[in-house]
Amino acid sequence: MKKLIFSYTDKEHCIFGKITRPLIRLAFLSERFGKWLEIGQVLADTGADISLIPLPLGQILVSDVEKGIPICIGGVLSSDVSVNAFIHRIKARIRDYSFEMPVAISLSSVIPPIWGRQEALDRFTISFVQGREFRLEIKD
Numbered sequence: 001m002k003k004l005i006f007s008y009t010d011k012e013h014c015i016f017g018k019i020t021r022p023l024i025r026l027a028f029l030s031e032r033f034g035k036w037l038e039i040g041q042v043l044a045d046t047g048a049d050i051s052l053i054p055l056p057l058g059q060i061l062v063s064d065v066e067k068g069i070p071i072c073i074g075g076v077l078s079s080d081v082s083v084n085a086f087i088h089r090i091k092a093r094i095r096d097y098s099f100e101m102p103v104a105i106s107l108s109s110v111i112p113p114i115w116g117r118q119e120a121l122d123r124f125t126i127s128f129v130q131g132r133e134f135r136l137e138i139k140d
Contacts, residue, residue: 004095004136009041022134026115028053028103029091030061036093037061039113044134046126048116051103052085057113058105062088065105073104083108092120097138099123 008020022044027036037060039053052073058065068086085104092101101120115121125137 002097002138004138005133006136007133008131020131022128024094024115027093028061029093032060032063042113042115044121045114045116046121048114050087050118051101051116051120052106052111052114053103054106054111054113055109061090062105065107068105071104073106083111094136
């Protein structure tokens with residue numbers, strides 16, 4: 001079994017001051033350009049049903065965002081805000097481990113990239129360690 005360990009990233013919060021978040025670097029294969037695009041600062045969120053990226057990134061990855069499956073996603077920025085999005089299957093890579101996963105491309109450019117559970121985080125055994133690091137275990 002292969003283990004990947006990621007340190008949390010320090011961020012400033014308007015209410016709580018300094019907080020730590022499980023942010024990682026993911027790469028996505030761009031259908032449009034045939035190249036891997038690395039994205040830093042992707043939030044590993046076990047509360048998110050599906051992975052989500054903002055529109056500008058989605059436009060780099062796929063030829064036509066609106067050819068995906070339409071979906072309305074709530075709770076991203078606050079409990080009373082929802083965004084329209086389109087689901088696409090995109091090849092992803094974390095370090096040297098590649099897999100395909102559904103990704104909702106938001107029609108908003110203000111939402112942060114989120115790595116959710118569906119065919120993504122759920123493929124790993126995950127440990128969150130006291131707000132300092134998180135670990136992914138991959139079965140060989």
